Amino acid sequence: MTIRYDDRVAIVTGAGAGLGREHALLLASRGARVVVNDPGGSVEGTGSANSAADRVVAEIVAAGGEAVANYASVADREGANSIIATAVDKWGRLDILVNNAGILRDKSFHKMEISDFEFVVQVHLMGTVFCTQAAWPVMRAQKYGRVVVTTSISGTLGNFGQTNYGAAKMGVLGLINCLRQEGASYNILTNAISPAARTRMTEALLPESVLEWLKPELVSPAVAWLCSEECNISGEVIAASAGSYSVVRYVQSDGVQFDPGEPVTIEMFAEALPKITDLSSPEPHAGNLRKLEDRLRAIGRIK
Numbered sequence: 332m333t334i335r336y337d338d339r340v341a342i343v344t345g346a347g348a349g350l351g352r353e354h355a356l357l358l359a360s361r362g363a364r365v366v367v368n369d370p371g372g373s374v375e376g377t378g379s380a381n382s383a384a385d386r387v388v389a390e391i392v393a394a395g396g397e398a399v400a401n402y403a404s405v406a407d408r409e410g411a412n413s414i415i416a417t418a419v420d421k422w423g424r425l426d427i428l429v430n431n432a433g434i435l436r437d438k439s440f441h442k443m444e445i446s447d448f449e450f451v452v453q454v455h456l457m458g459t460v461f462c463t464q465a466a467w468p469v470m471r472a473q474k475y476g477r478v479v480v481t482t483s484i485s486g487t488l489g490n491f492g493q494t495n496y497g498a499a500k501m502g503v504l505g506l507i508n509c510l511r512q513e514g515a516s517y518n519i520l521t522n523a524i525s526p527a528a529r530t531r532m533t534e535a536l537l538p539e540s541v542l543e544w545l546k547p548e549l550v551s552p553a554v555a556w557l558c559s560e561e562c563n564i565s566g567e568v569i570a571a572s573a574g575s576y577s578v579v580r581y582v583q584s585d586g587v588q589f590d591p592g593e594p595v596t597i598e599m600f601a602e603a604l605p606k607i608t609d610l611s612s613p614e615p616h617a618g619n620l621r622k623l624e625d626r627l628r629a630i631g632r633i634k
């Protein structure tokens with residue numbers, strides 16, 4: 332089986348370099364018509380240069396594919412609208428949105444300017460929100476859509492000096508968890524990629540011993556599958572690095588159930604902590620109401 336994207340229209344944000352460029356090249360090589368969005372500029376999000384997007388468009392066209400450039404910033408709502416409009420105006424539809432654009436403004440929390448916190452959130456979280464919200468009515472009307480957001484272990488695990496980035500990267504997961512439900516009846520699937528790859532953004536941060544294997548093109552097959560008609564999952568986080576692929580999920584301990592008809596003291600909570608935090612037989616995270624009726628029935632509080 333060959334997975335293809337003929338007649339599909341895709342947008343990849345931040346596709347002028349690094350991971351986004353690889354995603355765009357792969358999708359185009361399999362028949363997708365691609366909007367290559369990138370305003371250019373530095374890792375910190377300063378400056379701009381149309382050449383970043385233009386170069387990738389030229390690569391796609393030289394390889395026999397179809398692509399158009401867009402130079403807007405995802406962090407700007409009007410800009411994000413223009414990215415979606417570029418696809419719809421040129422090709423009349425939009426099937427795939429890969430929210431990949433990103434910057435870094437690292438600093439330990441106590442030294443971080445709040446403007447740098449806000450700007451990183453604006454690019455990663457609000458940029459993803461702006462693009463996805465502009466794409467949503469188009470995908471709903473088509474009853475078809477594939478949306479990928481880009482998260483990071485700096486969010487799911489944390490990383491020193493990246494509170495702004497980590498917060499934004501967790502934010503996009505909250506977004507897709509809810510959109511998974513809102514998109515389900517419209518065949519709109521929303522998933523996340525959690526990559527590790529050698530790019531200008533990470534060159535100095537990744538371990539030297541494995542750097543040569545952290546090829547950005549090894550992340551793209553997972554992204555491309557999540558964007559395919561064959562994709563049949565939604566709300567998942569796929570980790571991809573150096574040819575390794577896995578799924579990331581939350582787990583929940585069995586915990587304790589006190590009688591809610593009696594007071595619970597701070598000391599009761601403290602004493603139960605080993606059991607509350609015991610993850611020796613973890614269950615999938617299913618929320619606070621998980622098995623609640625069974626638990627309350629077991630202690631005779633409901634019938």
Ligand code: NAI
Nearest residue numbers: 345348349350371404405431432433483526527528530532
């Ligand atoms: P990169 O710096 O090579 O590429 C990011 C691209 O986004 C650049 O071409 C940049 O011009 C563009 N961009 C920046 N601000 C933009 C904006 N406001 N609007 C549109 N485009 C904008 O970095 P890389 O590594 O390719 O990063 C891609 C995504 O993957 C980012 O979201 C990043 O946070 C994420 N990521 C990367 C990891 C890695 O190991 N490389 C690890 C975890 C997440």
